[in-house]
Amino acid sequence: MNNPVLTAIADRRSIRAYKGEQLTQEQIDAILKAARESPSAHNSQPWHFTVVQKADHLKEVNEEAHKNIDSPDLPPDIFYGAPTVVFVSCDAESRWGRLDCGIAVQTIALAAHSLGLGSVILGLPDAAFTGPRKEYFNRLFKFPAGYSFAVAIAIGIPVASKEAHPQEPDRIVFV
Ligand SMILES: Cc1cc2nc3c(=O)[nH]c(=O)nc-3n(C[C@H](O)[C@H](O)[C@H](O)COP(=O)(O)O)c2cc1C
Numbered sequence: 001m002n003n004p005v006l007t008a009i010a011d012r013r014s015i016r017a018y019k020g021e022q023l024t025q026e027q028i029d030a031i032l033k034a035a036r037e038s039p040s041a042h043n044s045q046p047w048h049f050t051v052v053q054k055a056d057h058l059k060e061v062n063e064e065a066h067k068n069i070d071s072p073d074l075p076p077d078i079f080y081g082a083p084t085v086v087f088v089s090c091d092a093e094s095r096w097g098r099l100d101c102g103i104a105v106q107t108i109a110l111a112a113h114s115l116g117l118g119s120v121i122l123g124l125p126d127a128a129f130t131g132p133r134k135e136y137f138n139r140l141f142k143f144p145a146g147y148s149f150a151v152a153i154a155i156g157i158p159v160a161s162k163e164a165h166p167q168e169p170d171r172i173v174f175v
Helices: 005-011 025-036 055-068 099-113 134-138
Strands: 047-054 084-091 119-121 147-156
Touching: 005 099, 025 047, 025 084, 025 099, 047 099, 055 134, 084 099, 099 119, 099 147, 134 147
Parallel strands: none
Antiparallel strands: 047 084, 084 147, 119 147
């Protein structure tokens, strides 16, 4: 079976190289509108989106993540040079909040792809928001009171793509 939604899902990739060119405001508005159309438990919408386009802010988070994560596999720039990164913070008290934010971030990934943009969902920035300077970063990114980092997504014009990920066997059963 085939249709535009299934094709977008099949063709989306995590993009880890971007042109320097910024997204248009129209693209950002369309992506955020889609994010906010995502479903959430009890329609609680326990998310908040911080759109970061200041390279200095991204550099600070990257440096802090590097201080707090001791791994040779860490990329030099955890944002891969993306011109826009959306940080999704979540109501820490919400029973399904992190799941709802995960759904919203996948909506962003698909919306970006549908506009010809690339994206990569990012868990690594978490290291800045859980480390010794977490209050500073929560303030800098204007997370609402009681909200904490859930996930981020880098978005930009892709310069490279990749193969689809192989699908693990035995992850479906019919009973
Ligand atoms: C919750 C979550 C966190 C992720 N964090 C990172 C990350 O910090 N850095 C990164 O390069 N990719 C990250 N990824 C992307 C995955 O590595 C990627 O989705 C996976 O390898 C499958 O590749 P595909 O997205 O191209 O299908 C993350 C994905 C998810 C869903």
